[in-house]
Amino acid sequence: MKKFNFDLRHLKALIAVIDTGSFSAAAEQLSQTQSAVSQLISSIENNLNTQLLDRSKRPIRPTLAGHELYEFGSKFITESKRAEERIHALDNHQIMRLRIGMIDSLVGVIGLDLFQFLEPKVNHVSLSTGLAPSLLEKLKLGDLDIILTMNHLEPLRNITITPILTEKYLAITPKSWPEQSIKSLCNNQNYISYTSSSPTGSQTLDWFKWRKLNPTTRFESSRADTVLELIDAGLGWTLATPVFLAHNMALLDNIRVMPLPEPGLSRSLAIATRGHELESFSLLLADEMKSTIANKFDGFLTESWKLL
Secondary structure, eight states: OOOOOOHHHHHHHHHHHHHHHHHHHHHHHHSSSSHHHHHHHHHHHHHHHHHHTTTTSSSEOOOHHHHHHHHHHHHHHHHHHHHHHHHHHHHHOOOOEEEEEEHHHHHHHHHHHHHHHHHEEEEOOOOHHHHHHHHHHHHHTTTSEEEEEEOOOOOOOOOOEEEEEEEEEEEEEEESSOOHHHHHHHHHSSEEEEEETTTHHHHHHHHHHTTOOEEEEEEEESHHHHHHHHTTTSSSSSEEEEEHHHHGGGOOOOOOEESSTTOOOOEEEEEETTTTTTTHHHHHHHHHHHHHHHHTTTTTOOOOOOOT
């Protein structure tokens, strides 16, 4: 099969002739001579071995092949302009469009802060939320450009991980309850679990199994704010991290926070991108999000949150 041997100049010339209906008008539009435009059209016709313009008519009209290449060329030039804009924007530390995903447990804590951080840096932001596995799949498929997620993943080909922070899980109980050991809580109180289909739910339930503990799960929810409200109402206890607590800081006065027995349990939050795309931006975003989360807890839980 013969290879195409033309570039944007040829496509622009063809489109200009079809749009204006003449070589002279196209030459004026492109700031070229009529002879140069004619040579570009002849070159592309010779290369494709087909006639693209019906020169017998006035205004000049495209042949069927010319119309097909006109449609393709118009789309190609539009995309090339977008690519050029994105490249220039990146050179100026400005991103034209960013499709970002965030796990549900982070949305209520840093969602607004994220938009405020991105506003001067990105022309258009699209935010998707959900569980870590579904966001990762969208990232791999190219439906998302970057995700803020739990770093519980095994190394994946062409996925780059930029750490944000590591935080400890804590036992969270109503303050009205007497202080108890984890074993006593498992044996005597209702446990509020995160849904087992979520990474947080499976991680915490696995920790109980590893410790040979069997909490009585009475309630199960995928929402951190719901779990906190149930604890505030005295309906149970849970394992959670400071980021989960940040969903409702007003409840901190009504709950008791206890460290887990060593070696305890922790989770890591990270930014994931494809390959080395947005690598420098990911480092910048990771620093900003870590600082944002830390500021929300300034003066709270400083002893319990040693790994921030």
